[in-house]
Amino acid sequence: QSVLTQPPSVSGAPGQTVTISCTGSSSNIGAGYDVHWYQHLPGTAPKLLIYGNFNRPSGVPDRFSGSRSGTSASLAITGLQAEDEADYYCQSYDRSLNGSGIFGTGTKVTVL
Amino acid sequence: QVQVEQSGAEVKKPGASVKVSCKASGYSITNYGFSWVRQAPGQGLEWMGWISGYNGKTNYAQKFQGRITMTTDTTTSTAYMELGSLRFDDTAVYYCARASDSSAWTTGEFFDFWGQGTLVTVSS
Numbered sequence: 362q363s364v365l366t367q368p369p370s371v372s373g374a375p376g377q378t379v380t381i382s383c384t385g386s387s388s389n390i391g392a393g394y395d396v397h398w399y400q401h402l403p404g405t406a407p408k409l410l411i412y413g414n415f416n417r418p419s420g421v422p423d424r425f426s427g428s429r430s431g432t433s434a435s436l437a438i439t440g441l442q443a444e445d446e447a448d449y450y451c452q453s454y455d456r457s458l459n460g461s462g463i464f465g466t467g468t469k470v471t472v473l
Numbered sequence: 474q475v476q477v478e479q480s481g482a483e484v485k486k487p488g489a490s491v492k493v494s495c496k497a498s499g500y501s502i503t504n505y506g507f508s509w510v511r512q513a514p515g516q517g518l519e520w521m522g523w524i525s526g527y528n529g530k531t532n533y534a535q536k537f538q539g540r541i542t543m544t545t546d547t548t549t550s551t552a553y554m555e556l557g558s559l560r561f562d563d564t565a566v567y568y569c570a571r572a573s574d575s576s577a578w579t580t581g582e583f584f585d586f587w588g589q590g591t592l593v594t595v596s597s
Contacts, residue, residue, distance in 0.1 A: 397583040399518075406568065406587035407510075407518065418585060450518050454580040459535050462508065462520035462582065 365451055365465035372471040373441045381468045383434040383451035391432035394454040398427055398436045401448045446472045475499040479588035485595050490557040493591045495569035497550045502526035506572035507552040508584055511565040523578045532578035559595045566590040
């Protein structure tokens with residue numbers, strides 16, 4: 362059962378900016394644990410987009426950026442492109458669940 | 474280049490066990506860990522646990538304690554996840570992913586390379 366809450370969906374026109382929130386609590390994000398983000402197209406392997414709150418792996422465009430503050434984190438996609446239409450998940454660590462890994466509830470990004 | 478290749482789809486009856494494999498190439502598994510993540514139909518990603526590629530230490534999600542076993546074989550660079558006492562709601566795509574730390578499950582773990590997924594269907 363996820364303890365990181367994301368909006369079910371966000372949408373934007375090509376070229377616009379969309380932001381996805383990831384809201385946790387004092388036992389995960391609020392405790393200072395890192396947040397990571399993944400892009401997932403159905404039927405394919407998830408792809409790491411952001412690690413350590415704001416770091417991009419090589420090959421990930423700088424249109425994707427991450428931030429963390431308090432008990433929440435955010436992923437921003439600027440200059441939205443058709444190929445960005447996918448599901449996005451945040452991921453962190455929770456100390457209240459036997460030191461468990463946790464994923465957010467997931468957000469579907471639609472490019473209008 | 475780094476690749477993670479999983480075994481093929483499985484169909485199992487309720488109460489049975491399933492063992493999924495994950496063969497790594499392009500790096501030494503002793504320098505990393507593996508996590509297993511699943512996605513049930515229409516649902517989000519769910520973390521199942523982690524195993525060290527270095528020393529075989531494990532950390533399982535509470536939900537699966539008692540019916541999950543993760544192992545590695547360093548001679549073949551392969552990780553395994555066995556889930557027992559299968560139920561209908563275990564039907565899902567199961568992913569293995571390379572985890573960033575090798576010897577301990579730490580607070581900053583992330584998953585940088587993923588397998589293609591293995592569909593496990595539990596059906597009578």
